[in-house]
Amino acid sequence: MSPLLEIRDLGVAFRSGKEQVTATEHVSFTVNRGEIVAVVGESGSGKSVTALSLLRLLPADKAVYPSGELLFSANGDTPVDLLKMGDRDLRKVRGSEIAMIFQEPMTSLNPVFTCGDQVAEAIMQHTELTRKEAKQLTIELFAKVQLPDPVSLFKRYPHEVSGGQKQRVMIAMAICCQPRLLIADEPTTALDVTVQKGVLELLASLQAQTQMGMIFITHDLGVVRDIAHRVVVMYRGTIVEENTTDGLFNAPKHPYTKALLACRPILHHKGSRLPVVSDFWQPDPEGKISQASPNEVLQPIHTDSSKSTLPVAGDVGDFVGGDRIQKAGGKITGNPLLRVTDLSVWFPAEKKFFGKPEKFIKAVDGLSFDIFENETLGVVGESGCGKTTLGRTLLCLQSATNGSILHRGKDLLTMEKKELQALRKEIQVVFQDPYASLNPRLTIGEAIREAMQVHEVLDSGRARKERVVELLEKVNLKADHFNRYPHAFSGGQRQRIGIARALALNPGFIVFDESVSALDVSVQAQVLNLVNDLKAEFGFTAMFISHDLGVVRYISDRILVMNKGVIEEIGQAETVFSQPASAYTRKLLEAIPGNKRQSG
Known part of the structure; x- marks a missing residue:
């Protein structure tokens, strides 16, 4: 029997004026029935371009296919080339024989139709079921993907359900016609670990029941280890390595694969320097890729924590930002920069006839803790637990219902507006989405310099520009980037710009x-x-909010675990990971992708 899908020598390019820009070349791999093939690599490696090519979803006026065949055999009979298929026949394949789950469900779902109507529409498009029958099947699918109250959810609009629930609606839509091949493009990237675990278990269960083939696109190698049978590694539009999952994790051959595996934060102690791709491999400047020989072994730089210039967390008395913070009985003692007492943030959920709130959503409910000078406090928990609300309240971007936030002895919640404005330069933030937080009409140099002008830092525009250039160089950008606009930078570069902007005022807390x-x-x-x-250089104090427990463990001195607006536990990072005191924390740790197989 022929493979379900065979990609042969696929090349994809995009027209740019009179020229063509190559996106992928010489991409070849197969997907068998009942097999999950993971495609991994950095942004721009060609993962999504390859997947979108299978359904010819790339813009027809821009995308060209210089070479290749996409041979699909739904029933084991003579394969057909998807690249040569006519539009009418291709529409019959899309959603029916080959389905796709996209990375961002909110942009994939139509906001003006209910979740149920959108799935029912897909069913009626590819079957002869009546609307009543399609509705009943949709409700059954919602139950199958473990959505709560499927009948009620059928009538809800996308904005009325959570991110994890929207992703399950997309899964229900993708499997509604029992496709032979399912393409999942980064389906769990924005989900917290417990929701991610549920989605992965659901996909694996559905795949095992139906024996469909699956292409799972991700940059999370922990997820790959949990779900995939085989792995394809892509770099700059070309496959550099292909192996079974166990083979790739136990004996990676290409330096790029070794780098991806080695630089995961969960594998490293706090204080040790994370290896990066350049520590393993210096690719040809022109982008040419040479396959590493099986005997080639390239060792990373700075991965031995004993040789690091920074101490490793867990010693008696850790150095944090250059200052020693003493531990007494497992607790950090020192000078608290922030002292939070009985902090609550409630939002009205229901109101009486005259507008008086009757019920409240308790986003933050009676939190008390300290943040010590020069430490990094990690805050973790599921979506909706109150992490971001807590951070915004500490920044005075969100009003508090009750409690106090003492900054060097002064309560931020009772400060006059003028005094609080002056304090703004002491307390800064780096947002999740740097592109949304940068003004597209300002160059990055002006965006950084603007904050310095508002707070009258330095005496002249020339001095401020020199300071901005210095900051850009500190975050590994160049001086000539000063006059470029945000759209000209990658996601990682924009995040560095956000960090440079936060540091421009030399804050004490970020x-x-x-x-x-x-x-x-x-x-x-x-x-x-x-x-x-x-x-280490500037000595600021930090709060690091994340749903990635591996990142929090690596970067933090202490970890605060939140659940439904309250503190489940707070303690030393290594202690919280090795000896969690709360059942909820243990559930979070067990949900870390790849955790089960690594520990086993």
Whole structure:
């Protein structure tokens, strides 16, 4: 029997004026029935372009296919080339024989139709079922993908359900016609670990039941280890390695694969420097790729924590940002920069006839803790637990219902507006999405300099520009980047710009709100190394909010675990990971992708 899908020598290019820009070349791999093939690599490696080519979803006026065949055999009979298929026949294949789950469900779902109507429409498009029958099947599918109250959810609009629920709606839509091949393009990137675990278990279960083939695109190697049978590694549009999952994790051959595996934060102690791709491999400047020989062994730089210039967490008395913070009975003692007492943030959920709130959503409910000078406090928990609300409240971007936030003895919640404005330069934030937080009409140099002008830092425009250039160079950007606009930079570069802007006022406290969650693992390693370097140089205190427990463990001195607006536990990072005191924390740790197989 022929493979379900065979990709032969696929080349994809995009027209740019009179020229063509190559996106992928010489891509070849197969997917068998009942097999999950993971495609991994950094942003721009060609993963999504390859997947979109299978359904010819790339813009027809821009995309060209210089070479290749996409041979699909739904029933084991003579394969057909998807690249040569007519539009009418291709429409019959899309959603019926080959289905796709996209990375961002909110942009994939139509906001003006209910979740149920959109799935029912897909069913009626490819079957002869009546609307009533399609509705009943949709409700059954919602139950199959473990959505709560499927009948009620059928009538809800996309904005009325959570991110994890929207992703399950997309899964229900993808499997509604029992496709032979399912393409999952980064389906769990923005989900917290417990929701991600549920989605992965659901996909694996559905795949095992139906024996469909699956292409799973991701940059999360922990997810790959949990779900895939085989792995294809891509770099700059070309496959550099293909192997079974166990073979790739136990004996990677190509230096690029070794780098991706080595730079995961969960494998490294705090204080050790994360390896990056350049530590393993210096590719040809022209982008040419040479396959590493099986006997080639390239060792990373700075991965031995004993040789690091920074101490490793867990010693008696850790150095944090250059200052020693003493531990007494497992607790950090020192000077608290922030002292939070009985902090609550409630939002009205229901109101009486005259507008008086009757019920509240308790996003933050009675939190009390300290943040010590020069430490990094990690904050973790599921989506909706109150992490971001807590960070925004500490920054005075969100009003508090009750409690106090003492900054060097002064309560931020009772400060006059003028006094609080002056304090703004002491408290800064690095947002999750740097592109959304940068003004597209300002060059990055002006965006950084603007904050200095508002707070009258330095005496002249020339001095401020010199300071901006200095900051850009500190975050591994160039002086001539000053006059470029945000769209000209990659995601990792924009995140560095956000960090430079936060440092422009030399703050004492910075909140990092999911600042590396959307970055590739290698870019993530660069940003985390940068944060550690800058923290050691500038000596600021940090709160690091994330749903990635591996990142939080690596970057933090202490970890605060939140659940439904309250503190589940708070303690030393290594202690929380090795000896969790809460059942909820244990559930989070067990949900870390790849954790089960690594520990086993």
